[in-house]
Amino acid sequence: MLASPLVTGDGQLVNVGEVHFNEELAAPQALGVMRFSHTSDALRGLVRDLRDRAARDSLPLQRFMEISGRSGHSRIGLDVRLTGEPPEVSDSQRTVDARVALTALNAVLAESLADLRCLCDAGGVDFGRLFIPRGPALGRDEIEEALDRGWLLLPERHRIDADGVMEIPLLNMRYVLSSRLLGVGRNFAEMLVKGKHGLTIFQSLSPAGLPPTLAAKEFLVGAMHIALGPFVALIERQTSSPDVFHLASRLLDGVRTTGITTPRQVELYNGGEEAVPTEGLAVRLRLYPADVRLAGLVERVLPPGRARNVLAAGVDFADLTGVFDPAVARGLLDEITAGPDEGGSYGRIFMPGRMLAIPWEQEEGVWLQEFQWRLVYEYARGNIPEGVLVGEEIPKRLRPFLEGLRYVGGEQDLSKVFVAEALPPVDTLRVLKRNGIGVVAARGMGCAVGEHCRLPHFRMDQTLYEELVRLENEGMRFYLLLEYNGHAQVREFFRGLWVTRQGKERLPRVHTTMAMFGSSCDVLGPVLEAPITEFLRKLRDHPRLGEGFAVAHGSGPGVMQTVDNAAAALGIYRMGVGINAEEIGQKTNFEPEAVAQFTNLAMNTRQDILDRRSVFKVFNLGGYGTSYEVNMALTFMKIGQCLPAPYIFVDPVGLGPGGEPFWRQTLNQFRTLSSDLSGGGHDLGPLGPRWIVNCCHEVTSYEQGYDVIAAFLDDPAAYWRQREIPLEKVRQARDNLHRAGMPIPPCIDEALGEEA
Structure with missing residues (x-):
């Protein structure tokens, strides 16, 4: 049976001698000592036996063991090798001292060994592991x-x-280094201490x-x-x-x-x-x-x-740590409090084998937010030793989580985790990212100063949302532990939405979303429940949709809740994108697989998400909010941010004047503004393109609405021809959405290919 090699943790460079010049390598070189502390009896015994065997058989020590240096040091050209001198083993001190040669092979960093020597004089620097094969x-x-x-x-x-x-x-x-950036202040020293996590702003891919x-x-x-x-x-x-x-x-x-x-x-x-x-x-x-x-x-x-x-x-952070389990997330946040008067800590930073507790920052009994953010900066940069726990100091319940961080795959930038009651400001998130912290977990978004904060405090403004999207695209992960009404769930920010674990697995398969807009009044539920359910069932069963079909709504009561209930019963993927409607007495629905909840002032951002993600829009019976959504949706289509596709205006009751369809007057106004206009002796022409109105379909039943959408799915090109929609407008919208990361239904690309 093949035996696994013995691999130690990082040893520290505790001594660097004078710098000399290696003629063979044409590079500066110094001798030093790498110390492995708190070693086991097994390691010390094995090193001693191999050392003696090498001496007895006159074999080089490197036949039996190797030094594997840290990635960040090698990436700037610092090389470390065993000299071949016998290592010193101390049972009383539980140490192994290996003699090493350090060589600076990167001409850009001419003073690197001298700087390294100064760092060692100030305290040891982690520099590499010992690798000992125990079999072939x-x-x-x-x-x-x-x-x-x-x-x-x-x-x-x-x-x-x-x-x-x-x-x-x-x-x-x-990969190339910026020698100018490395020459600024403590940047080089910071990179040496942090290894590859300190390289992110100094090293980049060369376009050449x-x-x-x-x-x-x-x-x-x-x-x-x-x-x-x-x-x-x-x-x-x-x-x-x-x-x-x-x-x-x-x-x-x-x-x-x-x-x-x-x-x-x-x-x-x-x-x-x-x-x-x-x-x-x-x-x-x-x-x-x-x-x-x-x-x-x-x-x-x-x-x-x-x-x-x-x-x-790549092995995922969530798979290794189980963070989607509310019990795991609670463990990370168990000593984190919502305010300094409650005791506990403001936040924590976890990394393999180490954790940091960040205290609340108060002066004269008053919490100062700006000081708190600066404190987070310094902890993230590793400049504060207080509150750092290692080894046996780490609570046993957290050790499995920290151990799992060692094996995160992919870019390996998800092994450092910041947790707090609420997400910090966007500037602080950027600092965390620059300092190698790839995961942020919290209970919510935070509240304004002086605001009573009720869980789940989930609202985002436009600035925070855009920063989360940018950082997620750069590889960061964000998790929220939401606890309400006796329920608990953990959500990850994924592709611009907060998703459950199951929601994350299913979202990549969704290619066609339909947005359902309508009144928040519960009185309409009994009237619309049965026809909406049948409407959604038929769409789910359409051969071009299936599991690629999703429904989006505004996360509120009334028609929105009716749509959500029907979609849940049918197994259709649900997206709830809402605003802080609790301010006007509406309860938010947190049940959909994917959600986003915004402050009222971010209403346009919320509408942007609903409109750009959805191919079809269905305007059910609704009031002022729904009327706003009609105008926004048509405007998004006009500017090329929505695909030209059927927009369904449905009224199965006849709530308009004299029993006419509810949306007729609204649609007539759009027909008017897209017609040739004249008055007062002036010929103005249309104020908007006619083809926009051609996408609006007034129907008196959901069955009629299904027929319109199904005909489009079966032959989008025929729909565009019949509705006089220029193909360049379709391509423009398709390309805009593709650049924004929105999925494009297969039938759209097929139809454009047929017309090309």
Whole structure:
């Protein structure tokens, strides 16, 4: 049976000697000591035995163990290697001291070793792990079995030799540093302490891609693709070129190195005397089995039948931590209070093996918000040691959560979590993002100063919503624990909506949404319930819709609640997008799979979401709010932010003057403004395009409304021709919505293709 390697936690660089010049590498170099503290008896015994064996058999120490440096340090060109001198092992101090050589291989950072020496004098710096194989690496047969099982994904271009060594060529990608930014203040020191999380504002992809050659004595940060399941991989020091070697960040952890499309940085140096072509340059890796703990985790996050898909997308934060379980979310927030007078803490920051408690910031008994935000900044930047808990100091109930953070896949930027009673302001969210915090969890949005805050405080303004959308697109995750009326649920901000776990799974399959607008008066419910239910059932069963069909509404009572109840009973996906209607006595519905709730002043933002997400609009019987929604929806279509498609105006009762349809006068006004107008001796022409009104359908039953929508679904191109809708307007709207990240129904693209 193959044995898993022993991998320690980070050791600290506690001593750096004088800087000398390595002639062979043409780079500055210093010797130092890396200390592994609080080590186990097993580790110390193994290191001592291997050290003695290397000495007895006159073999290099590197045959038995390796240093794997931190990714952030290698990505700026700091390399660390064992010198080969025997490590010192102390049972009384429970330490292992390894002698290392530090080399600055990036000419951009000429003073990096001197700066590093100053940091070590001020206190140790985490610098790398000890990797000790306890058995052979996997052979080619085992690797091919893992590929067949979906527990390992490799790019199309790869090679596996008879000994199980994998070769993966470089992608056409290169990362570059801003030397000017690194030269500002404490930026370099901050990056050294934080590793790759401190690199986000200093390092970026070069638009030029890989250079054709890697010059002699030149450093390069490139990338490759790989996704690991229950394995660890060690990148060989030597690459496919005898002159090019990989820097110290050589260990790829199992599970967390998931997401085949995520670039994995590789750090290379050409130590030869000639330039080396980058075309075909490949890194070499060996695969080892994971330990028992990781193998147990794999059973949960890589279940049979889904392993390949999970490995391709990256193991998700929620799958690892169970944050959608209200009990888990409560545990993260259990000592967080809503105000300083209630005791407890303002917030927490969680990261693998460590947590920080952020106190309430008060002066003379008064809470000062600006000071609180500044305190959050400093904790996020790691500048305040107070309140930091590690090891046995961490409450036992939270240790499994922190352990799970080690294995988040994809970009691996979701391993630092900020929690508080309410989301902080947008400026603070940006600071958290810049400092490597990828997840924010809270109970709500917060309240205005002096406002009595009742849970769930869920309202967003336009600024906060736009920032959440931007940060989500950049990879951040946001979760809310909502508790009300004896119910509890956790929602994630996903594609612009707060979704349940089931809602997140289903939303990517939704391609056609219908918005249902109508009165908040409950008196209409008994009149409309049966016909609305049958209307939705027939749409759900249309062959072009099925599980791709969703209904959106305004999260209120009356017609909105009737629509929601009917859709829920039929298994139709529901989106509730509302405003703070409780101010006018209306209760908000938090039951739909996807919701968003706005302040009243963000009414246009709310309407924007409803209109752009929906293809079809149905205007049921309604009052002032519904009339506003009619005008907004038609305006959105006119400016190319909604697809030209049927807008249904339905009145099954005949509530208009003299028993006429309720919406007739409204539609007549739109027909008037889109006609040739003249008066007072002036010929004005139409004030709006006629084709907009041509999309408006007055019906006296939901069955008639279904017939209009079904005919459109069956042949959109015929509908556009009959309604004299210019195809350039359809394409313009389709392209605008596509750029905004809105799903486009397949029938739209098909119809445009037929007309092309």
